[in-house]
């Protein structure tokens with residue numbers, strides 16, 4: 001009997017329960033379908049498409065050329081493929097985006113009606129959202145009790161499983177196309193410089209985990225706040241695409257001596273789980289404020305300010321460094337994601353939707369669960385969010401977390417020669433200091449696009465009004 005294994009966000013062989021189940025049959029037809037027609041505004045962004053191109057290429061190599069690539073309506077493709085080849089079983093690992101849940105449920109019903117077995121598995125989480133509820137059977141809304149009580153105390157993550165031995169089916173779907181036919185790479189050559197920052201695929205993901213354990217983890221708890229240091233794992237795109245599973249990471253960390261750093265790292269994986277949990281139980285998370293009182297917030301619609309933020313030309317060096325890191329590498333350090341997010345929403349007064357959309361297009365780890373939950377968190381309207389009045393000051397954040405300026409100077413090279421004292425507030429530098437550093441504000445580096453103190457006060461005033469106006 002042949003089984004179809006439908007690869008989705010599980011682009012790996014190890015710890016892939018659906019693939020392992022498929023491999024138990026006589027032979028397996030491994031397929032990937034590019035199908036985000038139903039995702040609407042959450043169709044894959046440009047950076048995600050670039051990553052997908054490279055990860056499919058890597059997976060195909062690992063499968064020795066046995067990955068069949070298709071494009072179009074998944075339901076029609078699976079149904080046709082199974083009936084035309086007399087295939088009676090399909091396996092996949094579950095996804096949790098609301099549009100995918102609707103689509104997959106429909107596919108499952110259709111295939112079952114055609115007498116085709118569908119077997120689905122958990123390939124991307126330590127704790128599936130429907131398995132964790134409070135005593136009163138409602139979902140958690142606060143991270144700590146969710147993670148400590150709902151997850152850790154209830155069940156440890158299951159152990160990862162080995163790569164299966166696969167016998168590949170000797171057939172080629174007639175609708176199969178080549179990787180190039182998917183047109184994933186944009187015409188502009190931006191993608192070539194972006195991908196140079198990454199090694200893509202299952203093997204690279206495991207190597208990155210090992211390097212992080214050797215070199216970064218021992219100072220994670222403190223070091224994770226400093227964008228110029230190498231104390232974060234940069235595993236997020238590998239996790240998003242399923243090149244590595246959270247259970248593999250969990251197990252690797254558990255097998256070394258546990259301490260504050262390992263605990264903290266595991267709790268960040270916990271935040272990823274919590275984001276999926278929120279998206280599953282509150283499927284409007286990408287669109288609607290989790291706290292409804294923010295529906296009354298007077299957001300500003302200002303294209304000029306939005307574009308300055310997107311281009312990394314706000315005149316606030318740490319913000320500009322982060323936005324340029326995002327554009328150049330498809331990634332941004334978490335501390336800087338928080339700084340630029342707070343700046344957009346609270347200082348510029350622009351809706352968090354605009355930030356989430358821009359990140360969606362530019363991040364190689366763009367993930368509907370983590371992106372939506374994190375934007376709501378930084379905007380103050382999310383579950384267990386930072387209080388609205390916590391407004392990051394981009395000057396003091398820069399001075400504290402990039403005090404030697406290595407990160408900022410890397411991405412904003414026009415400020416490279418400015419002394420540390422003025423690096424995060426060039427407008428305060430005396431003319432002679434600016435001249436020595438070859439900086440002419442407003443010419444080769446922007447003047448600040450807003451005033452910090454005024455915009456901060458405006459945000460706090462708006463919040464006070466919202467609090468009073470909301471029912």
Ligand SMILES: Cc1cc2nc3c(=O)[nH]c(=O)nc-3n(C[C@H](O)[C@H](O)[C@H](O)COP(=O)(O)OP(=O)(O)OC[C@H]3O[C@@H](n4cnc5c(N)ncnc54)[C@H](O)[C@@H]3O)c2cc1C
Nearest residue numbers: 232233234235236268269271272334337366367370371374
């Ligand atoms: C405004 C904003 C938008 C974000 N958008 C995304 C997104 O689209 N995709 C995404 O994966 N993460 C997102 N994050 C969360 C976080 O910034 C990234 O997961 C992290 O920076 C990835 O880098 P790392 O792998 O080096 O993290 P590490 O510090 O090494 O953490 C290990 C893993 O834990 C998970 N993790 C860490 N922090 C968080 C967090 N706050 N929330 C959820 N999971 C976390 C990630 O899977 C990460 O790979 C966002 C954060 C903010 C503030």
